[in-house]
Amino acid sequence: MSSTSISLNHLVKQFGKQTVLKDINFTVSPGQIVGLIGPSGAGKSTIIKTTLGMEVADGGSATVFNQVMPNRKLLSRIGYMAQTDALYGSLSGQENLMFFAQMKGLKKQTIHAEIAHVAEVVDLTTDLNKRVSSYSGGMMRRLSLAIALLGSPELLILDEPTVGIDPALRRQIWKELNTIRHENRSILITTHVMDEAELVDEVALILNGKVMAFDSPAALKKQYQVNSIEDVFLKAEGVQL
Numbered sequence: 001m002s003s004t005s006i007s008l009n010h011l012v013k014q015f016g017k018q019t020v021l022k023d024i025n026f027t028v029s030p031g032q033i034v035g036l037i038g039p040s041g042a043g044k045s046t047i048i049k050t051t052l053g054m055e056v057a058d059g060g061s062a063t064v065f066n067q068v069m070p071n072r073k074l075l076s077r078i079g080y081m082a083q084t085d086a087l088y089g090s091l092s093g094q095e096n097l098m099f100f101a102q103m104k105g106l107k108k109q110t111i112h113a114e115i116a117h118v119a120e121v122v123d124l125t126t127d128l129n130k131r132v133s134s135y136s137g138g139m140m141r142r143l144s145l146a147i148a149l150l151g152s153p154e155l156l157i158l159d160e161p162t163v164g165i166d167p168a169l170r171r172q173i174w175k176e177l178n179t180i181r182h183e184n185r186s187i188l189i190t191t192h193v194m195d196e197a198e199l200v201d202e203v204a205l206i207l208n209g210k211v212m213a214f215d216s217p218a219a220l221k222k223q224y225q226v227n228s229i230e231d232v233f234l235k236a237e238g239v240q241l
């Protein structure tokens with residue numbers, strides 16, 4: 001059996017008369033971090049939502065572990081962090097983590113250690129007993145990321161996980177993402193931080209509903225004859241450098 005975590009084939013998605021995704025093709029393999037970059041409104045979140053079955057494709061196909069989503073059996077294998085946080089404000093960080101850990105079916109013996117680990121990755125250990133409604137926006141993002149990490153899912157789908165997170169912590173989070181990659185798990189991540197796009201295995205550059213380029217950061221820089229992914233992005237958009 002082929003071991004593809006995500007496979008998008010000629011994916012098309014329309015909202016009314018607007019065709020947001022025109023022909024999206026790429027795969028994410030185990031042990032790979034794929035970064036989705038592209039201007040605001042290019043369709044990155046739509047790719048994610050269609051992949052997860054939260055939006056229905058109008059053409060082509062999106063599969064996760066070779067199956068079409070939504071598929072309840074696959075949910076425990078996927079950690080998803082959306083752009084908007086879905087947290088319980090009246091509960092503490094710890095209670096939110098416990099709730100989602102139980103939802104994910106984490107084993108009783110490991111649940112406390114897992115929660116402690118993911119809280120440490122996002123630097124929330126000392127804030128776990130505070131109510132989430134008192135958290136800053138960045139803290140809520142970090143809690144959402146911690147929830148996505150719970151249960152060591154084989155596939156992480158992260159929609160702008162580092163928005164509102166300072167550079168030192170961002171570095172710590174990327175260290176964890178690299179550990180995840182080395183465990184042969186896979187990650188699909190969107191980001192507006194071009195430094196982060198340098199850290200992925202493959203960049204999918206999304207423009208006008210299409211994958212303009214899909215390659216390693218080094219190969220893309222060579223192809224576009226520039227020194228950074230930011231410049232690849234700008235050149236692909238037609239900005240004169």
Ligand SMILES: Nc1ncnc2c1ncn2[C@@H]1O[C@H](COP(=O)(O)OP(=O)(O)OP(=O)(O)O)[C@@H](O)[C@H]1O
Pocket residue numbers: 015020038039040041042043044045046047
């Ligand atoms: N449910 C929806 N109904 C109608 N239009 C939608 C819907 N979801 C997304 N769109 C439209 O699809 C386009 C792509 O949106 P999407 O959120 O996928 O972009 P994005 O690349 O993730 O942007 P950003 O970087 O700003 O998050 C936008 O024009 C948006 O208005």
